[in-house]
Amino acid sequence: MVIARNFEYQRPDTLEEAIGILSDHTGSAQILAGGTDLVAWMRDDAIAPDLVVDIKNVPGLNDLTMDGDTLHIGSLVTFTDIIESEIVNEHAPLLAEMADTVASGGIRNRATVVGNICSAVPSCDAGPVLLVYDTVVHLIGPDGARSVDIKDWFVGLRETALSEDEIVSHLTIDLGSHGGVYVKLMRYGGEDLAQASVGILAYPDNEYRIAFGAVAPTPIRSARIEDTLRGKSLDGDLIAEAVAMVRDEISPITDMRASAEYRNHMTEVMLGRGLVAATERLAGKGPDYGTRLV
Amino acid sequence: MTTEYPFEVEKSTDDLKTVGKPAVRIDGLDKISGAAQFVDDIDFGPGLLHAAIVESPHAYAKIVSIDTSKAEAAAGVVRVATGADFPYKFGMYMEDRYIFAQNHVRFVGEQVAGVIARSHRDAVHAAKLIEVEYEVLEPLLDPRSAVADGAELVHPDLDEYVHVPWFFPQDDTNIAHWRKIRKGDTEKAFAEADYVLEDTYHVPRYAHCAIEPHVTVSRLDQSDRLTVWTASQSPHTQRHLFAEALAPLGFTHKDVRVITPYVGGGFGGKAGVSMEILGAAMATLVKGRPVKLRWTREQEFYNTYQRQGVVAELKVGVMNDGTLTAVEHKLYWDAGAYVEYGANVVNAAGLSATGPYRVPNITNDSLCIYTNLPPGGPYRGFGYSEFHFGLESHMDRIAEAIGMDPVDFRRKNAIVEGDELAYGAHMNPSGMIEAIDKTAAAIDWGVEETSDNPNTVIGKGLALFWKAPAMPPNASSASFLKFNEDGSINITVSGMELGQGYLTVMAQIASEILTVPVNKIRVETPDTDRNPYEWQTVASHVTWSSGLAVEKAAIEARGKIFDVIHEVYGFEDDSLYLEDEAVKCRTDASFSKPLREFVIDGIQTEEGTWRGGPIIASGKFMPEFTNAISDPETGQGGHPNVHYTVGATGVVLEIDTDTGRIWVRKAALAVDAGRAINPDLVNGQITGGLVQGLATVLYEDMRFDENGKMMNPTFTDYKIPTAFDIPDEIIPIIVEVPQPDGPFGARGVGEHTMIGAAPVIANAVYNALGVRIKSMPITQEKVAMAILEKSKTTEGAN
């Protein structure tokens, strides 16, 4: 169906200009980056902005760079950029593994990582992975720049810490040696939203970071499971102990895409398989990135 | 005891040049270059108007009032339409539908009003301004509740509805049609059987999901001629229903013209008339202006025909030696709010619900039940895809119970030529046994396979299928054929190129007889003003029926060609033959007259005058041995079906026992095409149909909430397969036991290839896990939960 209403469109050339426009239209403007959610939602009347602010002409937002151990992901970086980036594949292959599961090529060519966490649906693929990376979200608003830890980013269902007059400029991730895995449960082999997902990072000193997607109103980290695993070497009993904690950590619902019981069960399976894969990958073994574990 | 076919067709199948050979599709260049024009691609200039429809948010409600004033005042609006403009009924087999709702709405999405505006945006915007007040009523959403005593009536006036003579509505109930079959004595047979198995199977609703949505452009011109460009499988049936429904406005058939360019997939969803009537009717309100109505993907799901859901109660009796003795099959069809087409799905299933087996004692009850869900209708397989799930699951279970190999069991009971059918007629020639054997061999039936992966197990399954075209007994096809100056040919028919390759197959049939190569034959898509009659492109019947019409036209043209040669040169007709686009003579090897030299201009005689002239011909086919009239209480006495196409499907699958994920490693499908006019295209039907069938069991189903609203009317949540969601390997097997009255022995295969897919997965899942799932779909989630359930039960038992 056609977008059945009119709106204004502006395409600022600088960040300052963009923020100025947003400040003048608080509450009635929407930022347009890849547009893959925005245009679909406008068509559904799920959102009805009077003004759409296309930030694709703003310079510098496309950067995808490494500075020392810090990965910088500009807010216009697409999932395809992530998949094709040598930096990402070398230093943070987990990001590419995640990006590869997002929708399809034609969407990934447009959809941005930052847009994914700004839309902030519970199943957003970037959520669990950016959570385990302790990502910092950098924002710019009328009062200047500020940063938000990703753990404080997801405020509620499709709600984030972003104010209406702010723009995400980029994300930063401090990378060290790690093994990671993104396990995504889908209804079939082709493109799908996550029915449930697990992001895991394993570090050399038996340090684990674990996050879940689509099993709570927002993507969530699990400090309790991380604490349980910390400092211990992974074996079958420890995995079973971690898996046994899953149901207390997540709060899945039954909806069109899966039942709560199935989400519980599969999150257990995914955590168990994911822990093994992440640990193996840390040791330079394990399944290739991109291999589906469920 | 087989049917006598009272007409002559080309019987010789020796030395075929074109038929039975692969031929490059004649629509390939169009479709791959981007040139192919679908309805939505046709330009109508700046005068084109756009329509949008206001739909009911309620599954059952009384319309109290409709206020269109705000919409009428909105920018760009030309006209608003409501039920008051068109108080007319229509329907294919039973007139139970209205163009726009009258007084009541009976499903979520039913059309209540429409807006015609200068732009699509204006139309959609204005449609939102129409205010409809409803008195909401309690909807009936379950077919078995709808036939319970005291259920509300969805159509209290059912007894007044006009319908075909082979329907039996039950007045003062929600049963719009009850197809009964009574043969032999099932009660006695069950009493005497060594083993009887009784169970219930559930099949939900499904959507066709042609990638092209329904779209129609209609124009009533100043001369009162109504032209409708439409994405349809049924141009002539549409013209007929438009003319009948709009007859009160003064239309006759000659005033209505339906033009159907390429169609972007049908699968039954574009058969008959659904949303097209809205466009045709609304165009009469804005004379001179073309009006486009295009369904959104969401509307495509909830307001076109849906494949009906069914609850199947099945009871089967068998002797210890494996002989099937009795089948009792009670099918409760969730036919939806209007059954004008869907009731015939119910009828077809009831006639054949034994499946492809020799069964002496039969009780079939197929009940077409009104509910407050969207109208049911035809979908590839037409009732057979639905009932085969339970039936073929059941056959595996019975074989296991009596300790027989399920393939041996099927081989023993499979119906063969001459066996008596449920309604008393006899089975046509059939390659069923060959299909079973080849399918079993292709999946190494009997060879147990184990997985190297400790998390997975492997299972195999096999299921049979059969289906007859479900048509009125006199459904017919026709063709015109004309030669051009260079000896090339134009053929007009009114079957639709839906993607199956129909145009190419028609060209191959004409090519075989007239020796003109396929690439010199153009077969045109229909325009009801110009192309001759075809009932519809459904029922897998056009290769057979339209093929016969083309064959007859080609034979007639050949006769005319020989006549003019005879007239000028004196050779007897029966000494002449065609070869390489020329007439040759068995009695004079030196004679050769190229077609291009005379098929338009004729042949000059020695006196200088001319004979012959443009070679034109026509052909028509109507089955003359069919008869839909039978005893309503027993179903005996008629000959409703022309013939059955049969086959077998087999799979090897692997299942992850932690997650329930299923990979189909290998799928084999054998279908008896009679003769494959174009084996590549038959293989295309096997691959495509099989994947579509597998999707119904592995991924798809329509979900409705407790208010009857569809919850997943998008591809985001109605998951049709992607390139990842296909078997690792597909083995197409063509069996060819000729159909005596088919063109070169051909019969249809289009629908059949999806029918066996659902039960074969159920059987293979059981084989792998020991878990019998009796409801579709068999999703990863359902399998995972069943495995968990089983392990709990097993632990409990320990």
Place this chain on the structure above:
Amino acid sequence: MNLNIKVNGEDWGLDVAPADTLLDVLRERIGTKSPKIGCERGDCGSCTVVLDGRSVRSCLVLAVEADGREVTTVEGISYEGLSELQNLFIENNSFQCGFCAPGIVLSATELLENNPDPTRHDVQEALAGNLCRCTGYEPIIDAVLAAGKEGSE
């Protein structure tokens, strides 16, 4: 708003509304009909076009976003005769109704440009966003694999 866009090598200057999608403008204003309307929410891939060298869902792109940019459709790659890949699509019966074919040809062309000798998995991945209800994909995958082989030999 003004929209200056190059479509299949030809420059167009149009006045469009911000709410017009690229798909609408290509079809209704420029007359380029090979991108099809299938689902209008990015699920089916029938509206695929190439925007500045990348396949996109033209139903999810506002036309104004494409200002100053270049669009290629199947018409654009068919002017000078069919590509090797397109010929292989015809040879392999890699289409039936043909409605999804323009999008699939573009997605497969993009794949072969980036990865001239793809694996079956690569092909499946590249096509996973283009829905086809007719063919069961197998003949499409065959054609793309064959094009890969021929292209890399």
